[in-house]
Amino acid sequence: MKSEWVLSKDHLSYWLRQLRNERELIGPLRDGGKDILFRTVDMLHEIVLECPSSLPSPKGFLFPQYEAMFSCRGLSLSDGSDGKREISDLRDRTRRVIFGVRSCDVSAVRLLDAFCLGKLRDPYYEERRRNTFLISLVCNNPDPTCFCLGLGTGPYLEEGFDIQMTDLGDRYFVQAGSPEAVRTVRAMNFFFRKPRKVDYEDQYEVFLSSKARFRKRINLEGPRQAILSGKVGDDFWQEVTDRCFECGGCSYSCPVCTCFTVTDRINPEGIERARLWDSCMFKGFTRMAGGVLPNEKRVQRTKRWYYHKLVHYPRTTGKFGCVGCGRCAVACPGKIDMARTATKIKGLALKEEVE
Amino acid sequence: MNTIQTVCPYCGCGCGLYLHVEAGRIEGTSPSKLHPVNGGSLCVKGWNAHEFVSHPDRLKFPMIREDGRLRRASWDEALDLVARKLSGIKTSYGPDSIGILSSAKCTNEENYLMMKFTRAVLGTNNIDHCARLCHSSTVGGLAAAFGSGAMTNSINEIPEAKVLFVIGSNTTEQHPMIGKHMLEAVDRGAVLIVADPRRTQIAEFAHIHIRHKCGTDVALLMGIMNVIVNEGLVDVDFVRRRTENFDAFEEILRRFPPDVVEGITGVKAHDVRRVARIYSMEKRSMLFYAMGITQHITGIDNVRACADLVMLTGHIGLPMSGLNPLRGQNNVQGACDMGALPNVFTGYQPVSDSKTRTKFERAWRRKLPGGPGLTVMEMTDSAYEGRLKGMYIMGENPLLSDPDLSHVREAMKRLEFLVVQDIFPTETAEYADVVLPASSFAEKDGTFTNTERRVQLLRKAIPPVYESRPDWEILGDLMTRMGYRMNYRGAYEIMEEIALLTPSYGGIHHHRLQEGFGLQWPCPDGNHPGTPYLHRRKFARGLGTFIPIDFVPPDEPPDREFPLLLTTGRISFHYHTGTMCRRTMVLDREEPECYLEMNPLDADRLGLKHRSMVKVTSRRGSIKVRLYVTPRIPEGSVFIPFHFKEAAANILTNPAVDPNAKIPEYKVCAVRVEPLHAPREVEKPPVVDLEDLRIT
CATH class of the missing domain: 2.40.40.20 (Barwin-like endoglucanases)
Structure with a gap:
């Protein structure tokens, strides 16, 4: 049977309150400066239901910027442990429900799942992912920087979501995509009702109107073909690179990037091993033991970032390593984000065809 | 998880960022998307601003030097010792034998308190901070020319400008978020002129890149002005109405025709003319400078030359038109505003002025000294010569930042008593008699003033780590112990006192900074919305002054021995x-x-x-x-x-x-x-003719 329901808007906060009993509720909230950020919800009415995309992406709840992995006592006598070795696992086991995620970010989580829970499993990610439940809202108000439409990663999803909700004015169309999601809704089914024909029609209308609101229509397949056919030369990448500030903002803000580095912190009370976000845009990221920097030139790194997302990702997973959330367009001080670069590549390819 | 809105602790851009706090730990940083300075971007330092906060090297408890070693002490013990020693030095050698270094890394409130401590409690004007090493020439030079030494425009005006003249600033690396706005201006069609001997990243985007010789900035600017005068590009109306002393200035200007300038600077006379024409003919011209102008023995002359250029063309007092020194430290503007300088109180009110002094004496109920105090460099010299006996250094590291370090090291050794208050063990702390652990930017409330005079609220994200305490608490405690009762309940009360005594900060209170992204001074009263650009209609000092300057070569030019x-x-x-x-x-x-x-x-x-x-x-x-x-x-x-x-x-x-x-x-x-190593003679391998080896 179809796992679809309709929820009256009046019942939303009641439902969220019920969910909060079991899990930490995270939602998009406005901060002092009116920015949208995902954080723990104290007051349910403060959740911003129609908002521009958050910066950073909700990636941080699954893969935080600084994540303690484990701590170790007893490696030295000075930490007061009498030489007895003790290793404690610091994996985060908080059960969370993230409400108001955008479809593009849900698609990004699917990509992260494919990467972190594939052949090699990342236990830290796995633990957090298992405890995190995503409720996404169909995006009917895309930002000027958004381009998920051309990638099929938004504004609504056909599959791959936990719970997807569509705003139909006075009610939500609720779709459950995972067994746990079905269980969650069924547990409180007395205020969900079965959808009628008119609900399906309204939902379809919302989908259509949402699609019509996109300002950017970018398909990454064209640029990929152009790169593969060798139309994009090094001088093009050099031109892009000249504007790179080496801030790492593209990777830090990207919901798909997962580069990290590991460090040990030697505290008086023991050693803590932690992993931190890193970026392949830095030359030290691939520093060799002898101090050799294989990618010392900035152009090599910029090119690698784009190649990874546009060429290597499709080759290994069949999907682009970009979900069109447009965050790099906001974060990049040099304005060399995915959308702009893809458009430029397309222009380059077209120009060549004409010539 | 909670997010705390705060300000980046690195450079003078003053970017807005959020700290992500999970269970009492800072887990991440993210930029503020709507902030007028960074608008969703951060540089690599900003993105990693949270990490050092919980670094194991943080100073954890007060330490006292005993038998040449630092040992752990309690706050009471350490502060009592500091109070006793400083009082002792003050009574036996006089108040002027104590020197104070305040910090451009600390908040306005802390700098104010440090200033009050120096002047009211210790009774000396020997207070200075690292602005001496970066922009003291700006403060001095622009105060003489305009009456106020700060960036005249706002950062978010930059994209609208038509001409950007950047001299002596590696903007994309040192002020990345200002560099971002500059690139945007270039994208929108602005002309970018960069004068820098090095080919920096910003120079890659320049339409004209002038590579003059280091230390010849005065000659270059005088040459440009010479062309402007000779070609009739002067804004005569502006010069007549709003400036004085033009004639004396023009006299000297005649000595710098472009071909003479070419000889001094190595810049083609043709380029000097081009720059002069481009810069003077567009009203929306912004002039930017940084350390490349100020850190010279002619620093003040360089700054005056910039001010003269701006006045000659009348490019000031309008939006997108002005003179913009890019300040280095996150709160160097604020530390100067708060009077952590030897000759001024808050808001650049001179200590030599008896009326101002009376105002502060009435507010603080202490007799205040009138003569100017020692600067950073003079304190070091004075300590070296044994005249300065005690120093209190808050959040500075002169043993790495000052020139001629061996001299500084010796000076620190000769001090009778040295207190260092910092968040990490620094090179300077190795010579300290007492080390006091302070809280980092994430552990306290307060305000920072960025380079565009924007006063922004810093918010506490986590409690102070270990036994560390916010600087203002430490100073308040110390002042009480030295017989001057202090009982501020929070940084906001200190800000109220600042607003009371400082005309330009008159309307700046913490509650006004809670929403939005701060206020730009001058903000004289509680309803004033702040001032995005300075010197509208009238200079702060009335008429702008042309100051005649001459070219002086650098102090130590290369020679045969040091080429x-x-x-x-x-x-x-x-x-x-x-x-x-x-x-x-x-x-x-x-x-x-x-x-x-x-x-x-x-x-x-x-x-x-x-x-x-x-x-x-x-x-x-x-x-x-x-x-x-x-x-x-x-x-x-x-x-x-x-x-x-x-x-x-x-x-x-x-x-x-x-x-x-x-x-x-x-x-x-x-x-x-x-x-460092003699190049080894490498024996060349014998050349093998591949043709001989080919198997047929």
């Missing part, structure tokens, strides 16, 4: 003495060691190989660094970043100072570069 010209500066991954960034994993990994940039032609001539180790020697000392051969630096010059304690560039630099501003000449000194 290369060394210039120092920063790199994008590091910040000043590296106390914070070198404890950030990613930043330290990117640039773990000091290097020397040298032109390929020089390297060939000296027989030096890329990435080999070299020894750099000046008249004051020598360091060992890795050689980096790059055409970014012109022939005859070399560049070293000054962040690295292992190879401190400031061992080499020249302590000669500008006679007025007392700013040392970091940007020019003469050095010699030698290979």
